[in-house]
Amino acid sequence: VMSILDLFYCGYRYFCTCFLQHLHKELHAHLNGSVSFSTIEKLVARKPHLNIEHGMTAIRSGQRRTLDECFQVLKVIHQLVDTEEDILMVAKDVIREFAADGVKYLELRSTPRKEKTTGMTKRRYVETVIEAIRQCKNEGVDIEVRFLVAVDRRNGAEVAMETVKLAEDFMLSTGGLVVGLDLSGDPTVGHGRDLLPALQKAKNCGLKLSLHLSEVPSQADESELLLNIPPDRIGHGTFLHPEVGGSQSLVDKVRKHNTPLELCLTSNVKGQTVSSYSQHHFLYWYQMGHPSVICTDDKGVFCTDLSQEYQLAASTFNLSQEDMWTLSQKAIDCTFAPDLQQQLHQKWLELRPTLFQL
Numbered sequence: 001v002m003s004i005l006d007l008f009y010c011g012y013r014y015f016c017t018c019f020l021q022h023l024h025k026e027l028h029a030h031l032n033g034s035v036s037f038s039t040i041e042k043l044v045a046r047k048p049h050l051n052i053e054h055g056m057t058a059i060r061s062g063q064r065r066t067l068d069e070c071f072q073v074l075k076v077i078h079q080l081v082d083t084e085e086d087i088l089m090v091a092k093d094v095i096r097e098f099a100a101d102g103v104k105y106l107e108l109r110s111t112p113r114k115e116k117t118t119g120m121t122k123r124r125y126v127e128t129v130i131e132a133i134r135q136c137k138n139e140g141v142d143i144e145v146r147f148l149v150a151v152d153r154r155n156g157a158e159v160a161m162e163t164v165k166l167a168e169d170f171m172l173s174t175g176g177l178v179v180g181l182d183l184s185g186d187p188t189v190g191h192g193r194d195l196l197p198a199l200q201k202a203k204n205c206g207l208k209l210s211l212h213l214s215e216v217p218s219q220a221d222e223s224e225l226l227l228n229i230p231p232d233r234i235g236h237g238t239f240l241h242p243e244v245g246g247s248q249s250l251v252d253k254v255r256k257h258n259t260p261l262e263l264c265l266t267s268n269v270k271g272q273t274v275s276s277y278s279q280h281h282f283l284y285w286y287q288m289g290h291p292s293v294i295c296t297d298d299k300g301v302f303c304t305d306l307s308q309e310y311q312l313a314a315s316t317f318n319l320s321q322e323d324m325w326t327l328s329q330k331a332i333d334c335t336f337a338p339d340l341q342q343q344l345h346q347k348w349l350e351l352r353p354t355l356f357q358l
């Protein structure tokens with residue numbers, strides 16, 4: 001039996017969800033980490049011999065893992081996604097799910113993978129993701145999608161350089177669907193100094209750069225170096241500020257270039273680089289008025305979606321609907337699609353009066 005309070009809560013949640021559901025732009029989503037439960041089930045049915053259970057591909061509510069364990073989860077998902085057919089299905093499902101959550105603009109990122117056993121090449125990998133984006137568009141899914149080619153830091157300098165060349169080719173051949181390069185992967189492996197030439201080349205040929213920086217405490221030197229490029233956006237930046245072992249010099253560099261941060265609350269809490277929601281560095285940067293964009297990182301692995309991340313930010317930091325609106329609106333200026341920014345701003349202004357009347 002529902003009490004008055006339950007009803008009130010449902011109403012409140014409905015109200016919030018409706019409000020927040022119209023506001024989204026997602027700028028930091030790894031394709032394979034975004035695979036939902038229902039897509040995992042379809043993949044498992046295709047590959048029963050792998051004996052993979054859902055508990056191995058996601059971190060549920062209340063659970064936490066070390067960052068290392070989180071990367072193990074991604075390896076399990078990679079086993080399930082190893083053909084062009086898989087990539088196509090995964091990418092289309094992920095795009096539709098973001099659209100269903102109210103995301104109007106999505107930047108997906110993914111690391112091109114070669115699979116000897118299935119004959120998948122890195123080039124085909126990227127082509128297949130692009131094909132998924134085009135198919136969703138043709139099917140009328142109400143979302144604009146752009147793609148960042150990802151460099152996995154664990155694969156070293158040579159692969160990074162090859163990946164940049166691939167990204168450049170696709171930037172030129174996809175009519176603007178490939179907009180940039182992401183640097184990600186296990187932050188405890190490798191050093192950014194080795195990847196600097198590749199990242200610089202990417203920047204010089206017109207690819208936008210989003211770099212995972214200072215995701216773990218030991219990366220201050222690397223961040224110092226990579227911030228000089230400078231990147232166009234920063235993923236996480238959890239340990240940049242002096243209070244957590246970063247430095248004022250790092251903060252100053254970020255401030256000087258006004259480099260937006262992509263912040264993923266649940267990812268950081270479940271991966272245990274941040275001790276609780278209220279301790280999240282969102283507050284540090286938000287209070288400074290620095291451009292910060294709320295993102296999901298790996299919505300499948302972390303069992304979340306963008307509405308929920310906005311909701312968590314609002315309730316943890318006591319943000320009003322007006323604050324949320326502004327946060328969401330400002331994210332438009334952080335996208336890597338300048339051609340869409342005006343259109344998105346227009347959409348937001350048109351939506352505004354209807355939202356505040358809910």
Ligand SMILES: CC(C)=CCNc1ncnc2c1ncn2[C@@H]1O[C@H](COP(=O)(O)O)[C@@H](O)[C@H]1O
Nearest residue numbers: 030031032033070071074110111152184185298
């Ligand atoms: C789950 C987890 C480890 C979260 C921590 N945050 C992360 N930090 C750095 N790189 C990441 C993170 N989450 C996903 N990635 C990158 O995204 C890849 C998975 O997506 P994809 O295969 O590129 O399409 C991973 O192999 C990794 O290179």
Ligand SMILES: [Zn+2]
Nearest residue numbers: 030184235297
């Ligand atoms: Zn990430």
